[in-house]
Every structure is written in structure tokens, then in C-alpha cells.
Amino acid sequence: MLNARKLGIMKRIGLKIAILAIVATAIPAWAGDDAGIRNCTWCHGTSGQGYMVAPRLAGQRPQYIESQIRSFREHTRDNPFSKQYMWGAVAALDPDAARDLAIYFAKIAPKAANDGDRDLAARGRTIYLEGIPEANIVSCYACHGPDAEGVRDIPRLGGLAYFYLKGRLEQWGQGYHSGIESPMPLVASKLGPDEIEALASYLSFVK
Amino acid sequence: MVGIRSIVRLVLLTALPAVVFAAAGHAEDRIVAARQGGLEAKLEYCKTCHGLSGQGYLGYFPMPRLAGQQPEYIEAQLRAFIERRRTNPIMFNVAHVLSPSMLTALATHFRGLNPRPFGGAPRGSLAEGKRIFEEGLPEANVPACSACHGTEGKGQNEIPRLAGQVYAYTVGQLTGWKKERGQGSAVDTSAIMAPTAHNLTRSQVEAVAAYVSNLP
Secondary structure (H helix, E strand, C coil): CCCHHHHHHHHHHHHHHHHHHHHHHHCCCCCCCHHHHHHHHHHHCCCCCCECCECCCCCCCHHHHHHHHHHHHCCCCCCHHHHHHHHHHCCCCCHHHHHHHHHHHHCCCCCCCCCCCHHHHHHHHHHHHHCEHHHCECCCHHHHCCCCCCECCECCCCCCCHHHHHHHHHHHHHCCCCCCCCCHHHHHCCCCHHHHHHHHHHHHCCC | CCCHHHHHHHHHHHHHHHHHHHHHHHHHHHHHHHHCCCHHHHHHHHHHHHCCCCCCEECCCEECCCCCCCHHHHHHHHHHHHCCCCCCHHHHHHHCCCCHHHHHHHHHHHHCCCCCCCCCCCCCCHHHHHHHHHHCEHHHCECCHHHHHCCCCCCECCECCCCCCCHHHHHHHHHCHHHHCCCCCCCCHHHHHHHHHHHCCHHHHHHHHHHHHCCC
16 A cells, blocks of 8 residues: 555656656657767767877768778778777778767767977968979868868868877878878878878968 | 808898888889889879779769770860869869870870769769760750760760760769859850850759760
């Protein structure tokens, strides 16, 4: 038989369940299961902002994320960390799952890494916008946009980590490959070390 | 007594640094070669944006097809960029370092390229585009494109080839003709297209652009 005390307890539990239910629905739902997201965030950071050598995925162009997942599965992108970690990480991802993950991460607001050398940022900005025509270095702006935001399957560079950007630019100069149709190996192979550091520094601060 | 092992070790010790430095030197050579401004290096630079076969590319901006383009047209445009009669911040930077002989050499090179069209244009109004291309729009004072650009859209002299041109580029040019071309006070051949561009409606521009983008 219900007495007043038991009723009071039930009411408090009921209230807690109701609050939990409201809060749970407020958390953004994602297509694709929790395990899929967690497989990425182990390395890329809990909110996809990047961690150590794993680049930020938050706010990245979804078509770019999809194209990179494809290049890992097809083994066309072959820089050392990709080969060591990413080839295995996405081997079981079918295109639908890849698209869902890409859309999920694309919607997260990106945070700039701000870890470049501030003294080099101005020079990096000039190279980004104008290239160096005398040295046959193309303007990054022409493809990546005025604020390094990217478009379609051309990636957002703004706010990526200095060491990640520096590493990628160096790797193309060393002969590592991108996805099949990327012009980046051609672009980056002309860059000298000073220019790479300036570009990576500038971009790490771009919101 | 010097043994075979120590000789081998000595050879390896001297050879290995040479190999390492040679590998590093190779990357340096490529950078140096690119910066020395030869025609080959400059062409590679153009093709980084305009496509490895000059077929065009869709970056943040659409980069037009240069393959098979009339050399006189390319030269005229490069001069227009340099003299700021055609406003384009990226192309001004590219062009203002080019010597006159380099201008001619680049323009001549692209004439010989012939990749398949870039493709990707919407297919809904190709018939209308063909009609406008071949007959014009007399009621709107739009001449037939083929009258000047040729029945196959290959152009002549300073009149550009349209065949295979990147759809988004053509649309952007026709809808924004006077914003980019004919700037400044000097007379510019681009003036001839201004009325036509103005008289075409947006959907007519898209139809014609789609049609010519598929021409081989």
C-alpha cells in the first residue's frame, strides 16, 4: 500500500527521469552510431578539434573528409601517419558511413589552433593571398578561398595546427601522394622551408 | 692489417652521406629550377590552377580552360590583366612578372593541348543553348555566337574559343562582364561583348554556357 513517504520518493525519481529525458533530447542527434564517432574521437579529440598528430575534423568540408576517407581506403594518400593509422582506421567504413561521419564533424564549430609563430604570420598571409609568381608558387587563395575556408572537396585550412600543416606541405615536397586529382603535390613541391613555416603559422591563426 | 670488413665499413661511411645529400639536393634542385623562371617551370605553374592539360579547374573561383585557346586571345587577356583593364587580383599577380616573350610562348603552348571538356554543366537547357548559339536572339539584340566564335566555337584571332569552356567560368564572365573587363579609360576589345552580355537573361546565359561547355 502506498504511503506518503513512498509517494514522495517516487515523485523525486520521476522528476529526475523527466529532467534526464529533456536533457537527453537536447543533445544533438547524430546519424551513424556512437561507436563510429568514438572510433574517430579517440585520436581526433572529443569534439573533433584535433589532438597531437591527428588533425582537427570539426568544421571541415564534408566532401573533403569523404574524399580523404576514400583516399585512405584506396591507399592513394600515403604520408606516414596516414599509412600507419588511417588506412586501418577506415578500412571498414562504407561510403554511407563515411558520409554520415563527415557531415557530423563538419557541423561542429571549429576552434583555431593558434599555435604558429606569430612573427611569421604576416609573411604567411602574403604568400597565401598572392603566391610568389616569380618563384612559380601559386596563390592558395585561388582554391582555398579568402579566409582559407575551402569549398566543395577543397579543405578548410584556417585554424589547423601548425605542425600538421607544416608536415603536409613538407611531405608533398618529399614525394608523398594525395588523392588522385589533388594538385597539392605540384603546389607544395615549389615551397622552401621558410615559406612553409610562414604559411603554416599564418593559417594556424585563421578563424 | 686492414680487413675486408673495415674496407666495406669505410666505403659505406663515405657513400651514405653522399646518398643522403644527393636525395636532399634533388628536392633543392626542383625548387631552384622552378624559381629560375624557365618556360617549363612557368607552364607547370599555370597548369597547377588551370589543370594539368589546361582543361580548367573549379577552385574557390572557376579557372578557365586554356587548352586549344586562341593564342592571340590569351596574350590579349594577359596584357589586360597586367594593365588592369581586366580586374582580377590573382591573375594580375600571375601576369605582371611575365616578360613579353614569355607571354607569347605560354599562349602558343596552350593552343596545342586538347583534353576532353571539363564537363559537369546542367543538362536541362542544352537545346535552348544550341539555338541561341546558332541563331542568336534577334528580338533581344543578341547576335548568334557562332557568327564570331565559329560554328564549332573554336574562335579565331582575338575572338576566344568557347568549346569545352568551364560552365561556371562562362556563366560568371557573361553575368559579370563589365565588372571585370573594360576597366580604366583605355579602349578595350572586350567592349564588343558588353551589349550581348547585358542583353542575355540569366537563364539564357546558363543555357549557352552549358551548351558550349560540352563542345569538343
